[in-house]
Amino acid sequence: MSSSLKQILSGILMMAGAGMPFSVADEIEADLPSLCGSLDKAFQKRAWGKNPCGSLSWKFETTSVQGRPLIYLVFGPENSKNTTLILSMVHGDEITPLYLGFQISQWAEENMKRYPDARLVIAPFINPDGFLGYPKSRTNAHGVDCNRNFSTRDWQKEALAQWKKRFHSDKRRFPGYKPDSEPETLFQKGLIEKFKPHKIISIHSPLNVLDYDGPDHVKLFRFSEEYVEKCQELREKLNAKSTGFYPGSLGNFTGKDLGIPTITLELPTANHTKAKEYWQKFKKGLELAISHEIPPRSTK
Numbered sequence: 001m002s003s004s005l006k007q008i009l010s011g012i013l014m015m016a017g018a019g020m021p022f023s024v025a026d027e028i029e030a031d032l033p034s035l036c037g038s039l040d041k042a043f044q045k046r047a048w049g050k051n052p053c054g055s056l057s058w059k060f061e062t063t064s065v066q067g068r069p070l071i072y073l074v075f076g077p078e079n080s081k082n083t084t085l086i087l088s089m090v091h092g093d094e095i096t097p098l099y100l101g102f103q104i105s106q107w108a109e110e111n112m113k114r115y116p117d118a119r120l121v122i123a124p125f126i127n128p129d130g131f132l133g134y135p136k137s138r139t140n141a142h143g144v145d146c147n148r149n150f151s152t153r154d155w156q157k158e159a160l161a162q163w164k165k166r167f168h169s170d171k172r173r174f175p176g177y178k179p180d181s182e183p184e185t186l187f188q189k190g191l192i193e194k195f196k197p198h199k200i201i202s203i204h205s206p207l208n209v210l211d212y213d214g215p216d217h218v219k220l221f222r223f224s225e226e227y228v229e230k231c232q233e234l235r236e237k238l239n240a241k242s243t244g245f246y247p248g249s250l251g252n253f254t255g256k257d258l259g260i261p262t263i264t265l266e267l268p269t270a271n272h273t274k275a276k277e278y279w280q281k282f283k284k285g286l287e288l289a290i291s292h293e294i295p296p297r298s299t300k
């Protein structure tokens with residue numbers, strides 16, 4: 001049923017005194033056209049061409065702090081041994097990852113049939129409030145950096161202490177008063193829990209590196225040799241390095257604590273006029289990362 005039809009029906013039922021007939025998911029769906037509409041404007045303003053948001057089959061169960069749908073797409077079979085999770089635009093002021101996140105979504109819609117055994121989950125717009133707010137912000141609407149809010153093992157001891165000392169209480173990097181406090185963090189954790197990805201790619205800008213967090217940071221006996229080899233092979237193929245990581249960051253949580261190879265693509269700049277160029281440049285690498293099969297982790 002279309003959302004406008006639902007809204008009309010909802011109105012009629014409410015007038016008839018039937019109260020609220022629809023579930024939370026229906027209410028979120030009503031906001032989807034508005035989210036895609038805002039993206040249409042953002043794409044037009046930057047001469048990015050057609051925004052694919054309105055034509056893809058999004059899933060959503062939760063919303064951002066300000067009530068915007070937190071959307072994702074799923075391709076491929078449920079029992080796949082090769083599941084990739086792509087997360088983009090967790091920092092609302094980085095701009096170029098927004099374009100790449102939606103381009104990879106459109107690419108997947110057209111091309112994932114070439115990889116019938118692979119599963120791909122894409123959440124291209126993790127922090128809609130940060131991007132659609134004025135001014136745009138790295139943080140979510142609570143002022144929390146959702147890439148410092150994951151419940152990593154070092155969070156309690158280090159997150160606020162490092163934020164104060166190392167980052168001089170920079171508001172843009174506030175990790176929150178407790179881990180997992182934000183709906184945008186819980187949304188990402190929920191996808192990891194639900195889809196159990198074999199690898200994760202997160203798209204940021206503007207540090208111009210391909211950062212790698214994964215099993216060579218952790219005690220290797222936790223994993224089978226084959227698993228570790230495949231992770232390292234991926235890292236070499238993509239020419240990714242390991243750089244530092246922070247309490248509460250995604251790479252720290254999934255790469256170090258959970259041992260899921262996590263590639264952070266840091267686009268060279270946040271300059272929107274470069275977005276198309278970056279997509280052309282990194283498309284092949286993203287496809288390679290999606291198709292690269294890493295065996296399941298040993299449960300020992």
Ligand SMILES: [Zn+2]
Pocket residue numbers: 091094204205
């Ligand atoms: Zn970022």
